[in-house]
Amino acid sequence: MADIKVPELAESISEGTIAQWLKKKGDQVQKGEYIVELETDKVNVEIISDYDGVLTDLLAEEGDTVKVGETIAVVSEAGSTDSEEKSNGGQKAETGKQAESPDESAASSEAPSEGSHSDKASESQDKEAADGVSERIIASPAARKLAREKGIDLSQVHSKDPLGRVRKQDVDSYKAGQTVEQKTEVKKPDNVKQTVPVNSEDSKSVERIRMSRRRQTIANRLVEVQQTAAMLTTFNEVDMTAVMELRKKWKDRFYEENDVRLGFMSFFTKAVVAALKKTPYLNAEIQGDEIVLKKFYDIGVAVAADEGLVVPVIRDADRKNFAEIERDINELAEKARTNKLSLKDLQGGTFTITNGGVFGSLLSTPIINGPQVGILGMHTIQLRPVAIDKERMENRPMMYIALSYDHRIVDGKEAVTFLKRIKDLMEDPESLLLQG
Structure with missing residues (x-):
């Protein structure tokens, strides 16, 4: 017997939730094969088996909270040998039965023999094995989670992936393609349980969705920051004319030379680093009664993923050029969308940038990403009349920016x-080239 334990995840993560068993009790498993999906505060991870054998026992159910080092399953390394011996024994018994005399055969036909039970058991095992194969669908963690929430059988979902892996988009497409009758039939039992009477004259149905572990963590940390930090927000606005003209002038050549597009985030990241060097207390954190001033610049970029908000980190942003920053942002955003961010991608940021402008936000007060002490909020670019001097007014592309600290x-x-400082650098973007 061999135990499957929850592995070490990260210093800040001591437990997780069983999101999905990828193998069932009695299934054959191979070393290195995924057997369970674990949902942690930050990312979903799939735990592998370190042994070959049969999964003889599951010690935790889906939805259970398990701690690092806790045994969650047992693998019988001799399971395959035992099953082979039983199979061979059944075959020998069947051969012996065929060699019996006609009288013995007639007698045995009147009462069920051990051989017949063995045949039925064998057929049942074959059927269960076939069902197990059909249920072991290759799917991303995000797809499995969405399918569980929507009550969709993954075996019925058509995959567009060349390798046959079911992705979240496939589950969304399947849901959109269902008929009204199918949706009603699937959701009917839940709706009966979830219908909550509002008053005696009228009633309205509600849907209760269990918060994911990540969503619970986000909620707890945001509340904690507001309760422990003396948070304040200050605002300014930036004339984006110079940045937009510079991007227009260089975007084609930039793409040809670097194979990545020039966006606004690289400008803001460089400007943030330059501004942090002038105001070092914004690149710090509080530990007890001490202030820890950080001499490195790992800038977090907030990304709105389907599983919840995540903040992957651009390491050593002060040492990277525009192309390297844009490449890092694209890679981290793609990892977030496909639920492939590692714990290392999310740890150790010193300051955060969030861009609500991509969703049309005109103005907001972002919440600090603790234990950091500052976050910059970008917003949508909007044409607004601006006074150029006492005599002239022009429509300029303006962006409100906010700093919560x-x-x-x-x-x-x-x-x-x-x-x-951010405003000045963005309105004179060529000066960013002089920032070390």
Whole structure:
């Protein structure tokens, strides 16, 4: 017998939730094969078997919380040998039965023999094995989670992937293609349970969705930040004319030379690094009664993934050029969309940038990503009339920017200086080339 235990995940993660068993009790497993999907505070991970054999016992059910080092399954390494011996024994018994005399055969036909039971058991095992094969669908964690939430059988979902792997988009497409009758039939039992009477004269149905572990973690941390930090937000606006003209001038050549498109995020990332060097207390954190000033610049970029908001980190942003930053952003965003972010991708940021403008947000007050003490919020670009001088007005592409900061260690002067520095650099983007 060999135990399958929850592996070490990260220093800050001590437990997780069983999201989906990829193997059933009694299934044959091979070393290196995925057997269970574990949902943690930050990412979903699939745990593999370190042994060959039969999965003889599952010690935790889907939805259970398990700790690092806890045994969640048992693999019998001799399971395959035992099954082969039983199979051979059944074959020998059947051969012996055929060699019996006619009288013995007639007698045995009147009462069920052990051989017949063996045949039925063998047929049952074959059927269960076939069912197990059909249920072991290759699918991404995000697809499995969505299928569980929507009550969709993954074996019925058509995959567009060349390798046959079911992805979240396939599950969405399947849901969209269902008829009204199918949806009603699938959801009817749940709706009966979930119907909540509003008053005696009228009633409305509601749908209860269990919060994912990541969503619970996000909620708890955001509330914790608001309760423990002296959070304050200051605003400014940026004339994006110069940046947009520079992008228009260089975007084609930039793409040809770097195979990546030039976006706004690389400009803002470079500007943030330059501003942090002028206001170091925004690149810090509080530990007890000490302020830890960080001399490195790992900039987190908030990404709205289907599983919830994640903040992957661009390492050593001060040492990277525009192309390297854009490439990192694209790779991290793609990992977030496909649920392939590792714990390393999410740890250790010193400052965060969030861009609500991609969804049309005109103005907001972002919440600090603790234990950091500052976050920059970008917003949508909007044409607004701007006074050029006393005589002239022009319509310019303007963006509101917001800095939320922890007033315990960052004073208003530093916060305003930081945001004004961002404004100046973005309105004169060529000066970013001089920033080390």
